[in-house]
Amino acid sequence: MNLQDVALFLVITETHSLTQAAKRQGISAMAVSRRLASLESELGTRLLQRTTRSVSLTQEGMEFLPYARALIEAESGARALFSPSTQGATGLLRVTAPSGFGRRHILPLISELLSENPTLRIDLRFTEDVVDIVGKGFDVAIRIAPLKDSTLIARKIADNPRIVCASPEYLKTIGMPHRVDDLLKHHCLRLSSVPQWMFERDGELLRVGVDGRFSSDNVEGVRELCTQGLGIAQLTRWDVMKEIRNGTLVEINFVDANPQALSVWAVLPTTRYLPLRVSTFIEKLRSSLVPGSQAEFVLPGRS
Structure with missing residues (x-):
């Protein structure tokens, strides 16, 4: 050919x-x-x-x-x-990722990636939409969702379950919910793309309709108002881990259900030939989230 x-x-x-x-x-x-x-x-x-x-x-x-x-x-x-001038990963790396996760967990890696790989270039796009990575020419898409059956290949990077949380001030004023149905009595801050909050009960997916005075199409808006004490939010672990650790948000556990288990996935068009720039990026992201862990390739829908 x-x-x-x-x-x-x-x-x-x-x-x-x-x-x-x-x-x-x-x-x-x-x-x-x-x-x-x-x-x-x-x-x-x-x-x-x-x-x-x-x-x-x-x-x-x-x-x-x-x-x-x-x-x-x-x-x-x-x-x-075989080029003496080549060091590390080369070429243009095209990545798409959700805006909240991308700004908090991918952007901080860019400077080091470029420093370690002098001939590498990076095009990073933030979107909440599921992008056709083959048609749009992306090397890798970072997705945080249950993956559907596909001809694409997915590499699990880290567990990322949903977490229900609120500020200490809000919980002190309004009270701590103990059962899922208690959410109906609270101000819920919602992502526009997630009209229902997802839980798991006895191995089954439970969808709970919630109501509130604020919704947003990005994680940052929901997280910011949650830390300000305006209500309860359901985001994912890596969206709020920093706030949980420093105490500005408190994780809420329910006696009758658990929030839905999700993962951070690197979705690839093929693994027949994986460019060094792609594997370098994936391993950098994986080690930043879960140092010492082992990532693996799976078929979407079979994880």
Whole structure:
């Protein structure tokens, strides 16, 4: 397989245009079309749908995309392996993560990662949405949620159960809830994306509708008002561990249910070839959360 044609395929998927890909590569649009056709002929399948204005991936193209990236990464890694100027991880690392977790636990690692790997570049995107990491070209997505069945691969980094908490001042004024139903009597600060709070009881998932005067689409807003004593919140362990440790928030335990068990996952498009920059990032994050722990790959939905 001609790796130059594979690299050109990746450029086309980034520009969504044969013409723009031709300009970027410094060749004619006809040459781009001819080399793409050659790659498709070699693979025996159509990778892209062409129109007069744009191109889009076929289903087969979507499936080939992570392998194409892996092929180019493998070539780049092999060249870097024997380059005397190369130290550590190289290339562009593209990461997507939830904003609250990312700002508190990933951003503090960036300076050290860049210092330890002089030729590494990092593109970090914060979003609460589930991103199509294959289609958007991300190397890894950090997710904190039960994972659904997928063709993607997930690596568990750390346990991260939900935690119900409140400030000492709020609990002193309003009182400590002891049973899940007691939450109906309290001011609950809620994430907009989580209309119901999740608990586990006798191995079953329990959904509890809560009410309150404030909701937000980001963890920081809910956590801030919770520390100010405006109500009770359900966040995850790594969202509030700092506040629990310094006493500005108190964890609430219930006699009739436990908050839902979750984990921090690194979701990858494939592990057939894992670039050094990706494994370096994952291990840096894992060691910062759970020093000395052992991470493992699993299929989403089978953890």
